[in-house]
Ligand code: HEC
Ligand code: HEC
């Protein structure tokens with residue numbers, strides 16, 4: 300196998316893209332599952348996978364489910380594949396953070412410092428990565444959705460920090476607004492560049508804004524909103540500076 304790979308590289312004087320995005324690569328999970336009737340899925344549809352950020356990034360079924368994508372018969376391909384309700388499964392609710400965290404380490408580190416993580420490990424209740432991102436990581440709860448969802452536990456009846464959903468909603472909409480401002484600044488800069496203006500300073504501010512925003516999104520996973528707000532404010536100010544720096 301390795302010998303053939305080397306031979307291939309030598310013969311064609313090319314480098315193999317070592318992410319899994321190689322379209323020609325055979326993957327038995329995909330080959331077989333794409334022909335299954337859609338009703339055979341419960342967690343997510345095959346169509347949720349196709350077109351998802353993970354598919355585009357070359358993340359294949361086995362990265363989340365285990366199994367052997369080289370074997371083409373169902374039984375051997377499924378070795379190590381369990382239903383998500385089985386505690387051996389990498390996508391068993393409690394195991395999800397570790398599975399996603401193989402690739403999203405910083406989010407996992409922060410999430411594992413949160414009370415939610417403690418609750419998840421202890422009682423199996425409490426939000427996990429898929430709660431907020433879907434099983435495909437395809438969506439991110441919006442500020443409106445998040446309020447509704449978090450109210451399941453954070454409400455006056457249960458008495459667990461009932462103000463939280465409202466607070467979190469406003470933090471998230473601040474984040475959304477700031478992201479929009481960052482996107483605008485990016486557009487302003489590319490217009491200014493086309494007009495041959497000097498954009499050195501605005502670009503520097505914009506990259507600060509992007510960096511702070513990235514940190515805000517990672518810090519979010521601790522659920523300590525004070526940290527998040529500081530990052531968002533920094534990002535906002537840098538983005539504003541960037542936009543105003545263009546004359
Ligand atoms: C030859 C066809 C075939 C191949 C190859 C195959 N699967 Fe499946 N898979 C199925 C069918 C059919 C089902 C529906 C349930 C059943 O019959 O076992 C299924 C069910 C599943 C389930 C649900 C398990 C459950 O207990 O409900 C998962 C998860 C899964 N496959 C993942 C994979 C992964 C990951 C791979 C590759 C490593 C893979 N499959 C390869 C045909 C296949
Ligand atoms: C980014 C991770 C990820 C990838 C990639 C992924 N899945 Fe899943 N899948 C999940 C999660 C998580 C669940 C459990 C449902 C939930 O919690 O939302 C699930 C559920 C399923 C189920 C329902 C059975 C069950 O165990 O709940 C099937 C069948 C399935 N996936 C097949 C596939 C196939 C086939 C592929 C590749 C085409 C694939 N998945 C790619 C994360 C993933």
Ligand code: HEC
Nearest residue numbers: 352353356358362363398399401402428429432434435436
């Ligand atoms: C094998 C590695 C791998 C695994 C496992 C994995 N991801 Fe990802 N994920 C990626 C890559 C690569 C991207 C593309 C963007 C990037 O480079 O961050 C991505 C992107 C994302 C995004 C960003 C979406 C966006 O619009 O920017 C989210 C959210 C996400 N993943 C959630 C999850 C969740 C939830 C799980 C577990 C169910 C998971 N990931 C499992 C590699 C992985």
Ligand code: HEC
Nearest residue numbers: 413414415418424425426445448449451452459463467522
């Ligand atoms: C299944 C129940 C459950 C759900 C759903 C839930 N939480 Fe929590 N949350 C808890 C528990 C339990 C605590 C710990 C409360 C305590 O320390 O008294 C907590 C604590 C928090 C805290 C305080 C964190 C800290 O470290 O002080 C924040 C912020 C929070 N949740 C935000 C959210 C958000 C945002 C959502 C929605 C995406 C959400 N929660 C959904 C159960 C839940």
Ligand code: HEC
Nearest residue numbers: 396399400403406407410426427428430431439513516519
């Ligand atoms: C309570 C909801 C919630 C939970 C639980 C959660 N996230 Fe997130 N996640 C968010 C929000 C909100 C954002 C930022 C919003 C945005 O990107 O627009 C985000 C952003 C992300 C991003 C994208 C960061 C970027 O740079 O764009 C990744 C990747 C991610 N989360 C992975 C994970 C992983 C892995 C877990 C589990 C260990 C997890 N998330 C748990 C809500 C959540």
